[in-house]
Structure formats: structure tokens, C-alpha cells
Amino acid sequence: AVEAAAEDQLFVEGQRIGLELGLGGGWAPRDTAYTRTLETFGFEHWTTSQFRFSAALETIVVRYFSLLLQTNRLDKQEWNRDSGIGDDDHFNWNTWTLDVHLRAFYPVTHWFRVYAQFGVGPTFTGTRLYVRTTSSPEQTRFREVDVGYNIAGLGGLELTSRHVGFFTQGGYFYAPSPKNLLGDRHQSGGGVLLLGISFHFGSRS
Numbered sequence: 001a002v003e004a005a006a007e008d009q010l011f012v013e014g015q016r017i018g019l020e021l022g023l024g025g026g027w028a029p030r031d032t033a034y035t036r037t038l039e040t041f042g043f044e045h046w047t048t049s050q051f052r053f054s055a056a057l058e059t060i061v062v063r064y065f066s067l068l069l070q071t072n073r074l075d076k077q078e079w080n081r082d083s084g085i086g087d088d089d090h091f092n093w094n095t096w097t098l099d100v101h102l103r104a105f106y107p108v109t110h111w112f113r114v115y116a117q118f119g120v121g122p123t124f125t126g127t128r129l130y131v132r133t134t135s136s137p138e139q140t141r142f143r144e145v146d147v148g149y150n151i152a153g154l155g156g157l158e159l160t161s162r163h164v165g166f167f168t169q170g171g172y173f174y175a176p177s178p179k180n181l182l183g184d185r186h187q188s189g190g191g192v193l194l195l196g197i198s199f200h201f202g203s204r205s
Helices: 002-014 033-040
Strands: 017-027 044-049 051-062 065-081 089-109 112-133 136-160 164-174 176-179 185-187 190-201
Touching: 017 065, 017 164, 033 185, 051 190, 065 112, 065 190, 089 136, 089 176, 112 176, 136 190
Parallel strands: none
Antiparallel strands: 017 051, 017 190, 044 065, 051 065, 065 089, 089 112, 112 136, 136 164, 136 176, 164 190, 176 185
């Protein structure tokens, strides 16, 4: 018990402030009410980016618990439709989050920990529509930003020295954004799996 307590204290002293950067993949649902409405209006799916990115600032508040301010890149899709008068009509969206997470962690040793975290926050989905009409042969662009919300549950493993570490993290985001004029929403979250690097500052030792 004394040895375990010492490991805990070494970890907390060496990891007071952290920066995490993660890259990986994700799997948002393809078939939603939102995408079915796009198909109703003649659009066809072109590409989906499964690339995911996260960045987080972490501060330990008490032993075994920390708070994070985290941003995540979620779903990005592109859709096309035959305009009949030139270049195809084009529609795309790109979703990001800005969350606050509560992380519960356990330092198995002073260089290895496991953790689980829960987060909530807003989503920001930028949508862009490029269309041609007979009255406007030049392609017209419409841009909007849909602000929604997301809920996330994640877990991970981290190997760390005093100032630099490496982690793997997986979990699920529920992010019902964007939203169309009919009230249909697309689930831009889904499963994620990341690998990343972490940096630690503010050691008290």
C-alpha cells in the first residue's frame, strides 16, 4: 500500500499540467434522416473523411481526477448533384467540438496510467453549398455554421516519462449536427480511435 501511494504521488507531481495531441480514425453513421433528405433532393454521396484529430489541455484537480478542455474534429462529408447546366452542385460539412471532460485515472506506475473520461460541449458544423441556376449561371456559394451539442465517453492508456508520453484512446461521440430546415439532424459523432503524444509541465518536484 505504501508503494502504491508513492507511485500515485510521483504521477501527480510529474503530470500537473498536460497537452495532448491525437490522430486517428472515426466512423460516423452514413444513413441518417439528414442524408436521406439530401438524397431526396438529388444529391449523391461523394466522399467521407474518416480522419480524426483531437487536442486537449489537462489539469489534475485532485488525486485520480483531472479536467480537460478538448477539441475534436469529427465527421466531414461531401455530396454532389448534377446541375444540368454546368459543374455539379456541391454540398459539404465539417464538424468540430469544444468540450469540457472529467477524467478519472489510475496510475499503475509513475510512467503508466489507465483512464476513462466523460465530456460535454458545443459542436460547430460548417456547411457549404455550391449551386447553379438558370438565372445565375455562375456557381453561387452559401455558407452556414450550425451550433449544436455533443456528449462523449472515452477511455485510454498512456505511457509517459516526466515530460513526454504516448497514448491510445478510443470511445464514442454523440453529436447531432448539422441540422437542415426540416429539422433533420445528422449524427456526426460515432466511434473514434486515436494514437497521440502528450506533453507534461508544471512538476512540483
